[in-house]
Amino acid sequence: MEKIDMKPLYRIPQTLRYVPTHYCPGCGHGILHRVVAEVIDELGIRGKTIGIAPVGCAVIAYKYLDIDMMEAPHGRPPAVATGIKRVRPEKIVFTYQGDGDLLAIGMGELIHTALRGENITIIFINNSLYGMTGGQMAPTTLLGQITATTPYGRRIKEEGYPLDIMKTLSQFPGVAYLARGAITHPREVRKIKRYVKKAFQCQMEGKGFSLVEVLSPCPINLRKEPLEAMKWVEENLAKNFPPGEYKEL
Amino acid sequence: MREEIIVAGFGGQGILFAGKLLTWAGLIEGKKVTCIPSYGAEMRGGTANCHVIISTQEISSPVVDNPTLLIVLNEQSLEKFLPRLREGGALVYNSSLIEKEITRKDVEIFSVPANELAEELGHTLLANMIILGALAYYKKVVELESLIKCLPNLLVGKEKFIEPNTRALRRGYEFARDKR
Amino acid sequence: MSSSRILISGNEAVGEGAIKAGCRFYAGYPITPQNELTAYMAKRLPEVGGVFIQAESELAAINMVLGASAAGARAMTTSSSPGISLMQEAISYMAGMELPAVIVNIMRGGPGLGNIAGAQGDYFQATKGGGHGDYRLIVLAPSCVQEMADFTQKAFYLAFKYKNPVMVLADGYLGQMMEPAEIKEFNFEDDSPSWRLDGAEGREPRLFRSLYLPVEDLEGLNIRLQKKYTEMRREETWREYYTEDAEALLVAYGTCARVCREVVRLGREEGRKWGLFQPITLWPYPERRLKELGRKVSKVLVVEMSSGQMVEDVRRILGEEKVGFYGRMGGALPVKEEIWKKLI
Known part of the structure; x- marks a missing residue:
């Protein structure tokens, strides 16, 4: 019989637990969790990584990521990460936060953690709204976008403008790495993985604060089919928040 | 024995330093002591004061409402605190900066030209020590030697200031003694 | 010293x-x-x-x-x-x-x-x-x-x-x-x-969590x-000052306890049987000892720098009737003479 050299094409990352997901069909969290898990595996840092979950849909990220983890009060993961990292500077510390957690209630902690150049990594998932509480407006909600709390669409006069955090953070000298990806296509997901890896490496080299923003579909709250939602991210969210690398020291 | 003291003056006149030194001296003489500075918003606007209690018995509140002894280095503080000085109490004041006539007859009054004496020693900043030195002669709340002995406790890392402060304490004491 | x-x-x-x-x-x-x-x-x-x-x-x-x-x-x-x-x-x-x-x-x-x-x-x-x-x-x-x-x-x-x-x-x-x-x-x-x-590294991952969605999980934690x-x-801890034969008991903590201690000392100098109960742990409140002492005295006065907060605990433990209150607010200190007046 002919001997076939079989190489596995798919393997579950060691850092990702083999459990059923609680995320909605078409949600980007699962993909991003896997990206983070693959990067942790590839960098060989599973045993020295500590993750902080936000309040929001990813609050139980620990269910999927097989590493030391903790939850934090809403918006405070950067402060909690600061506490952990300063006590254990040799460990890799990251937060995983949504747009409400990071850019609304947690804006103070984000800005000051970045200003301090705290040597941590923030994985920021931006789906343009509050997912867990039922699709309310977030700082990243686009103008005209309908949400539970902007039933007439986001209006400049009433709700003001959406926030592009890349522009804000890129001017801070303590920020070492900034990139934005979008979950819109396998090609784009591979880019996200490259960004996440660079962000962790930046921390491993002690360069300072790193953040990767990931535009992600929330089909349930966008009231769209999964593919449509992904298309909406590509055609709307990514147009307003252009993907790419924004800073690399 | 129980002395309730307010030390008051401008910010920058070493008011807290004087209060702490007095407290330290009481401590090494085996007395019960407390010292509480004015703080926060009270510190704004240029005046500073601190409350010192030296007692042979346990001290409850560290706050002095009506002092038995008032030490003032500027006129503003005199106006503020003299009405609060207890009947039969004592006032030691810096006559270099206070020209106002003191009308209270129910208290002992000691005037010390502290700034002038300090200038003779090379620096007006020593006026606080001149006053404390004079106080040690007039009121014997604490001994002159106790004050001198405690200077190193407050001048850790600033040892070069021990000598001029010691001279100022002695000068104030001698002034009071010779004036009598 | x-x-x-x-x-x-x-x-x-x-x-x-x-x-x-x-x-x-x-x-x-x-x-x-x-x-x-x-x-x-x-x-x-x-x-x-x-x-x-x-x-x-x-x-x-x-x-x-x-x-x-x-x-x-x-x-x-x-x-x-x-x-x-x-x-x-x-x-x-x-x-x-x-x-x-x-x-x-x-x-x-x-x-x-x-x-x-x-x-x-x-x-x-x-x-x-x-x-x-x-x-x-x-x-x-x-x-x-x-x-x-x-x-x-x-x-x-x-x-x-x-x-x-x-x-x-x-x-x-x-x-x-x-x-x-x-x-x-x-x-x-x-x-x-x-x-x-x-x-x-070399062990199971650890987790500090705060969210327990299933009711039975959260009740279990509680x-x-x-x-x-x-x-x-x-861990109930307290301090007593002249309580053995006290007929009137002051209850105070922190700065107020300092002032009350002096009142007790001055009172004793005049032969007044006053004592002080000073809780060190405000939670857990030293209830058992306060209850014992409360039985022996005819009068209790709680002194606080508030409108009366700890006094609610003392009244819970000793009942309403016996427990008086003297408080100062806004950062004012209790006055010895006022405490004295309320005790006699």
């Missing part, structure tokens, strides 16, 4: 006490009347290889402490009343996650911004919950500079013993005043290597916590 006693402020004594109890992480935010403490930690912690962070807010400070505690550090934050209000959410998280930390409240006058004088208006907040959910803090109330150091050290020990946040509740007068104190090394063993987050709080009642 010991020659190793130094003249030090209450705020600084908390700092030095903490460092000598192994505190190696501090995050704080400026607020009067506790600023000397933050400055002291900024200077001292780097000398002992510890971490000092001036946080951007009290919210950030307490959450940095939350992270540092999860990483196994002996961590502390300090503030004054309005700042402590901002910290309540994270304190509730720490209680739920069973993380040790020391929180020092140098109370000032309230409500709102209030003023910067010493006050005792945060008794309810400290002892009855403060934050959301069913939880308890051990609350220690010092009344002199020596105790500011000693109780901070004890707070670290208790925090690690019970894996629970512990509060030192003092007031602005105690923070600001200088008194002689001797601050000694305070050593205790803690088991943080068995629970801290330091990477899952039952466990309540059992622990029952055990914590063992």
